[in-house]
Amino acid sequence: MMCGCDDKLLQAVYETGFALDEATLYLDTHPNCPIAMQYFQNARRMNRQAMKAYEEVDGPLQVADADSNNWNWINGPWPWEGGMR
Template sequence: MSQKQLPKEFYPLMEELQVVDFVLVELTLYLDTHPNDTAAIQQFNEAAYYRHQLVPQVEQYYGPLQQFGNSYSSYPWNWDDAPWPWQL
């Protein structure tokens, strides 16, 4: 499988997405034990909103990030395009 060249702009976007995903995981764990913390809920919702804005930008360079209808595919079908997220 050949690996496509990614523009340099891709890497900061992917790093930002990884940071936001980390924040969302940590806030989820915190909120599981502190469900009434309104400030944490607000932080979670802001991070989730930001992630929804960021994903299309990352997918513009990389292609779809999620399967099962959460991301669109361009033509031709590009789910098998390398590099995959764990190969970066």
Template structure:
């Protein structure tokens, strides 16, 4: 059993913001699947997507890469196997 990793207090508001943006993106994706010509929703999706792209590096500086398959960079040494895991935060 691993011990809980303590992260700096600055990390938690960033992670919460990322979770909010991810929720918005999931909901807009579902909406746009049935309303593909809603221009305002597409703009909201693109704005949220841009916001996520700017936010991810800030979160990753604390916990390392969030996504595999080339969507996030790895630090040295390879840090995909390092805690904290998402469920440990």
């Protein structure tokens, strides 16, 4: 069951993922912009940190990140159980 802190962790994943996507799109049209590349690298680092913080509390966000020794992908709440907001 998700507590309020989990909502904040997931929100950080969404926000940093959005920043990463926007930086990627900008770099597609401005590949030689050093400021954009620096922004992209920072957004990527922040997104990885946000994902790691969320996964430490609630488990993997993507099936590819499920533990290979223990099928923990199914341990969290399903969308109809409040797993997605």
